[in-house]
Amino acid sequence: MATQTEKPASASAAIDFDKNGGTVAAIAVDHLSNRVLMVAWMNREAFDETVATRRACYFSRSRNKLWRKGEESGNFQVVHEIRTDCDADAVVLVVEQRGDAAACHEGYESCFFRKLDGGQWKVVDQRRVDPAKYGPGYGHPPKKSAG
Amino acid sequence: MATQTEKPASASAAIDFDKNGGTVAAIAVDHLSNRVLMVAWMNREAFDETVATRRACYFSRSRNKLWRKGEESGNFQVVHEIRTDCDADAVVLVVEQRGDAAACHEGYESCFFRKLDGGQWKVVDQRRVDPAKYGPGYGHPPKKSAG
Numbered sequence: 001m002a003t004q005t006e007k008p009a010s011a012s013a014a015i016d017f018d019k020n021g022g023t024v025a026a027i028a029v030d031h032l033s034n035r036v037l038m039v040a041w042m043n044r045e046a047f048d049e050t051v052a053t054r055r056a057c058y059f060s061r062s063r064n065k066l067w068r069k070g071e072e073s074g075n076f077q078v079v080h081e082i083r084t085d086c087d088a089d090a091v092v093l094v095v096e097q098r099g100d101a102a103a104c105h106e107g108y109e110s111c112f113f114r115k116l117d118g119g120q121w122k123v124v125d126q127r128r129v130d131p132a133k134y135g136p137g138y139g140h141p142p143k144k145s146a147g
Numbered sequence: 148m149a150t151q152t153e154k155p156a157s158a159s160a161a162i163d164f165d166k167n168g169g170t171v172a173a174i175a176v177d178h179l180s181n182r183v184l185m186v187a188w189m190n191r192e193a194f195d196e197t198v199a200t201r202r203a204c205y206f207s208r209s210r211n212k213l214w215r216k217g218e219e220s221g222n223f224q225v226v227h228e229i230r231t232d233c234d235a236d237a238v239v240l241v242v243e244q245r246g247d248a249a250a251c252h253e254g255y256e257s258c259f260f261r262k263l264d265g266g267q268w269k270v271v272d273q274r275r276v277d278p279a280k281y282g283p284g285y286g287h288p289p290k291k292s293a294g
Contacts, residue, residue, distance in 0.1 A: 034181035039237040085258035090186040111232035112239045
């Protein structure tokens with residue numbers, strides 16, 4: 001048991017959380033298609049929990065607390081693989097998106113559903129689920145929208 | 148000509164650079180495999196230049212200046228597609244990695260060449276090029292290394 005509890009600490013010790021105010025960018029990609037599903041942030045605690053549970057746990061900077069992805073919607077992410085980059089200040093999570101197969105709180109497979117086309121941002125993906133099903137308090141309030 | 152110069156400004160106007168101190172996370176993925184090649188930062192100027200030139204231009208936070216990817220190494224990136232996310236605070240660049248097909252300054256295809264395996268970070272990719280060929284001043288000094 002000692003070995004199991006030491007391992008996550010060892011993994012996060014190598015990550016440089018200082019450079020970006022205690023967080024690193026965490027990019028979730030689909031384990032089959034490699035598609036970027038979302039970008040969020042992790043502090044050390046979120047990273048350690050993700051390693052220990054193999055479910056993606058991020059850190060919500062706006063809410064200043066751990067964000068266990070899918071805790072409201074059921075759209076959790078099983079983590080198949082974790083990579084870090086040359087500077088150890090970003091991580092890639094290779095995930096299996098469960099629930100309604102929608103990583104985005106707006107009901108899309110990927111948060112990156114808008115593409116720049118002729119100088120304009122256009123929604124080019126199909127919504128997979130109406131997030132209204134998760135209740136009126138679901139998700140975070142929209143900020144500046146791209147269109 | 149007026150239309151052409153207005154388009155990039157219009158595209159970046161929708162991006163929320165404020166949330167992260169004037170920058171957004173920019174994730175470059177390979178146009179064929181979807182693989183995440185690197186994560187960097189863009190300020191508005193870098194984003195506008197990327198849209199205008201279709202070559203990836205980032206903002207180096209450590210050097211506090213525009214970073215025209217490949218300007219030293221020739222490993223530039225032709226941008227095929229640009230996406231933004233639901234909150235418009237991150238972008239994905241779908242790129243064709245030119246030069247030595249190495250996005251990473253350490254000579255790997257992707258900066259994410261280390262994988263968490265049994266609690267340890269292991270290099271699991273093959274180096275594509277020895278970056279020493281780009282000269283002694285190439286790249287940024289290594290910070291905290293993952294292993």
